[in-house]
Amino acid sequence: MDWDNLRFFLELSRAKKLTVAARRLGVDHTTVARRVQALEKSLGQPLFIRSGSGYAPTEAGRRLLVQVEAMESAFRAIEQEDSGTADQLSGLVRIGATEGYGVELLAGQLAALTRRHPHLCVDLLAVPRMVRLSRHEADIVITLERPERGPYIITKLTDYVLRLYASADYLAAHPPIGGRDDLRQHRFVSYIEDLLYSKELHYLDDIGRPRQIALRSTSILAQQRAAAAGAGIAILPSFAARRDPALVELLADQVEFTRTFWMLMPVESKDLARMRVTWDFLRDMARQHQDLMMGR
Numbered sequence: 001m002d003w004d005n006l007r008f009f010l011e012l013s014r015a016k017k018l019t020v021a022a023r024r025l026g027v028d029h030t031t032v033a034r035r036v037q038a039l040e041k042s043l044g045q046p047l048f049i050r051s052g053s054g055y056a057p058t059e060a061g062r063r064l065l066v067q068v069e070a071m072e073s074a075f076r077a078i079e080q081e082d083s084g085t086a087d088q089l090s091g092l093v094r095i096g097a098t099e100g101y102g103v104e105l106l107a108g109q110l111a112a113l114t115r116r117h118p119h120l121c122v123d124l125l126a127v128p129r130m131v132r133l134s135r136h137e138a139d140i141v142i143t144l145e146r147p148e149r150g151p152y153i154i155t156k157l158t159d160y161v162l163r164l165y166a167s168a169d170y171l172a173a174h175p176p177i178g179g180r181d182d183l184r185q186h187r188f189v190s191y192i193e194d195l196l197y198s199k200e201l202h203y204l205d206d207i208g209r210p211r212q213i214a215l216r217s218t219s220i221l222a223q224q225r226a227a228a229a230g231a232g233i234a235i236l237p238s239f240a241a242r243r244d245p246a247l248v249e250l251l252a253d254q255v256e257f258t259r260t261f262w263m264l265m266p267v268e269s270k271d272l273a274r275m276r277v278t279w280d281f282l283r284d285m286a287r288q289h290q291d292l293m294m295g296r
Contacts, residue, residue, distance in 0.1 A: 189227050
């Protein structure tokens with residue numbers, strides 16, 4: 001085996017496209033293709049599946065990727081120790097998170113992580129759906145539901161609360177709200193129920209279903225914008241809604257929902273330096289922002 005071929009394999013695994021990998025390596029794209037083909041021939045099995053969206057590793061490719069990344073981490077550690085240079089943590093970490101948490105908190109926090117480790121690249125998938133480790137969509141996932149099984153390292157990241165919010169203009173134009181019973185006559189902004197991606201997003205039945213849902217969206221941030229514009233009352237995470245000056249918190253002493261974010265990554269990734277550093281960083285950030293997450 002030509003060990004230098006592993007470098008080309010590693011870059012194509014991260015870049016997904018020959019042209020991007022070639023640009024990063026400073027070679028022609030045909031060189032990348034030739035090197036990867038030579039590696040596949042020496043191993044006797046395909047390492048990539050080619051599709052319209054680029055190159056995706058096969059099962060054999062994913063197993064090899066874990067080993068090659070461990071080699072890279074070990075090399076970086078030796079290089080750093082020998083040279084006495086500053087932080088050399090590098091590579092790609094892809095994080096999947098719920099839309100609200102990803103946009104409102106993680107984006108800013110991860111900017112600090114990349115400043116601390118300038119050779120590290122972070123992908124943030126902040127989407128209104130479940131990001132799945134089983135499909136290799138991300139390296140670390142922050143999710144609402146704890147997996148019951150799987151080869152994962154799992155930790156409880158943080159609890160958070162959701163409360164009722166509406167705009168001042170909406171409240172001024174509609175009957176006063178003094179208790180839970182008054183909510184039934186009001187308009188609500190909520191999820192599209194048949195498109196819910198988690199059972200943890202069911203809220204309305206707990207407060208008595210309102211007579212009218214004025215606007216529905218798969219996006220929690222779209223719901224927040226709609227509520228701020230006067231569309232109705234929305235159940236929103238306090239860590240996001242409390243930062244919006246257009247929203248007023250309602251019945252905080254009577255209506256509150258508590259949910260949990262779980263963080264997980266594949267067991268096979270636990271020894272990769274960039275994964276450990278990112279994992280510990282995300283836990284530290286969650287601990288530091290407990291008051292915000294709990295609406296205090």
